[in-house]
Amino acid sequence: MKTGRIVKLVSGVYQVDVDGALYNTKPRGLFRKKKFSPIVGDVVDFEVENESEGYIYHVHERSNQLKRPPVSNIDHLVIVMSAKAPDFSSQLLDRFLVIAHSYALSPSIVVTKKDLLTDKASQDLNERLEVYRELGYDVEVVGRDDAVEQLFTNWSEGLVVLSGQSGVGKSTLLNKFHPELSLETQDISKALNRGRHTTRHIELFKFEKGYVADTPGFSALDFDHIDKTELKDYFVEIEDYGTACKFRDCMHMKEPKCHVKAQVEVGAIREFRYQHYVQLYEELANRKERY
Known part of the structure; x- marks a missing residue:
């Protein structure tokens, strides 16, 4: 049994690096049953079948993805x-x-x-x-x-x-x-x-x-995993100034006594950044529900 990091995936074959040695591996069938797939960057345990091939049987917990x-x-x-x-x-x-x-x-x-x-x-x-x-x-x-x-x-x-x-x-x-x-x-x-x-x-x-x-470049960005109520947390200055808003759930759109909008007016938050927030918020709010 060896432990290494997946460094490449091509046509269902995962190339795993173990201290400079590369192994071409495939995941065990149990991953298909669990509907879980290893990805590049994963640290995995695998069984060696011969000098350069093996089968992945365990993926270590990911710190992020x-x-x-x-x-x-x-x-x-x-x-x-x-x-x-x-x-x-x-x-x-x-x-x-x-x-x-x-x-x-x-x-x-x-x-x-x-x-x-x-x-x-x-x-x-x-x-x-x-x-x-x-x-x-x-x-x-x-x-x-x-x-x-x-x-x-x-x-x-x-x-x-x-x-x-x-x-x-x-x-x-x-x-x-x-x-x-x-x-x-x-x-x-x-x-x-x-x-x-x-x-x-x-x-x-x-x-x-x-x-x-x-990595492949992006032609489009995927925001499916982001809820509109979370967006304010991902603009660092809006998250910072938002703690002083009158309402804890303020979305910084049309709410009264919004500290974020006040900071936009005085220039502490740049207008273009706020407008990008508003545009993306409206996109998230208007996207169709998926069933």
Whole structure:
């Protein structure tokens, strides 16, 4: 019996790393009966059938888990955005942050392709990103010729997941850090202003004292697991100021004596962040019930 971490899943075969040795494994039938599937990132116990193959019979308890992409036991979640091609969107960033906080993860933010911006656009971007730094997020901005070693050194232990929409440069960042990976990258679709999916499966790569994950990009975000009443907890400043509202269950929409709306009016909460909250709240409130 051996214990290791699932680092890759392709066509029903789970590749498990045990101190650098890789085993191709499959889950026992009991997982199908329980309607439970192991995912990349899981720590598993498996029986060795021969030198490089085996059968998984136990999955250790997960410390956390993302639904899209399906990966578990994450130590560092890094939301990768691009300054241009596709254009930076604070609304999209806020949605990624909501997803991260809904899974009890504390994300960092990396913005790529700064070299594609004019000086004025670069200044505008930095002003917008300063809002996130003030909220306590670790924010880094990199260009094509910038070294990224320090970025990965900051995440030298545990499992690092790079997440973000397609085309923002997740695979490019990994290639710069680990050139031997030669991960596939593609140009942006100009008609859609978004990248083509180049990463077709989740895979963990060993580095330093941990792993870094290359994951498929998102074209859409899934909020099915989030109730509208929970959303206020996933905007850090709204959660903070909301404790002073008159009503404990205040949703910061039309309620009287709402401390959050008062802070928006005086600029303590940025208007664009509040508007993103309102837009997403209304989406969650109006979605159809599923039966």
